[in-house]
Amino acid sequence: MSLTGGVLRVVPVLWRSDDEPPITIPRDPAREAARRELSKRMYHENDPGLLQRALNAFWDWVDRLFGAASTATPGGSVGLLVIVLAVLAIVGALWWRLGTPRRMPTSSATLFDDRPRSAAEHRATAEAHAAQGHWNQAVQERMRAVVRSLEERALLDVRPGRTADEAASEAGRTLPDHADRLRAAARDFDDVTYGGRSAGEGTYRRLAALDDDLERAKPQLTNSARSTAHNADQGAAG
CATH class of the missing domain: 1.20.5 (Single alpha-helices involved in coiled-coils or other helix-helix interfaces)
Known part of the structure; x- marks a missing residue:
């Protein structure tokens, strides 16, 4: 230490030996030497990694945020x-x-893809999916089999782009005894295909039973068809 003008100033001193005078180092070079020494790897082996530092900064921010909010x-x-x-x-x-x-069903979503297949093919595909426990795909294919079967029997006109709801509504007018089950089947198809829901075995079995019942169902004549049949009967009787 040295006293200059009444001010006490600390001067870095290096003692070389008992017989040699001390060596003083200016302040800036001493600071730079200390910085180089402390930057060595041996002093930072236990420092937190980049991820830990980021997490620490995040939790510090959360702590400050809650502190300000409180x-x-x-x-x-x-x-x-x-x-x-x-x-x-x-x-x-x-x-x-x-x-x-859940994503709501899209009203414009179509029932069939671009490649036409028969009702028998759709049923076989549905049963194959059911055998593997793939109930979503089984429900989709069985509903397609129902609609394709009605088209093959001329109970529905073949119309590309038809939705499951449209098919159920149209078929329900021809087969009114099964109208409620057809609408329920269309809802199941939409929920599985476009609503993000998962079908179970029970859903598929109900749809398969509906398919079997529709195969044996007789269509109900509309008023215009009844009128035409009645006039034909009267003409034959006359």
Whole structure:
């Protein structure tokens, strides 16, 4: 140490030996030497990694955010905790009430793909999927078999781009005894294909039973068809 003008100043001193005078090093070179020494790897072996530093910075930010929010919230930290719990309770209630968000069926989605197949082919594909427990695909193919079978029997006109709902509505007018089951089958098809839901074995078995019943069902004549048949009977009798 040296006293200059009444001010005490510390001067770095290196002692070489008891017999040699001390060596003083200017402040800036001493600072640079210390920096180089502390930058050696041996002093940083236990430093946190990049990911840990990022996480530490994130949690520091969260801590500052909650600290600022707690000072602005009536009741401080307790009031903030009450608000957070209330928000979580509301979100949980909505989730329980509404269920998992699902994509709504698209009204323009078509029933068939571009490659036409027979009802028998759709049934065989459906049974193959069912044998493997692939119920979604089994339901899709069985519904296609139902509609294709009605087209093959001329109970539905062959129309590309028809949706399952349209097919059920049109077939329900010809087969009114099965109208409700046809609409339910169309809903199952839409839910599986476009609504993101999963079908089970029960859904497929109900659809397969409907397919079998429709094979034996007799169509109901419309009013115009009854009128034409009645006039033909009168003409034959006359």
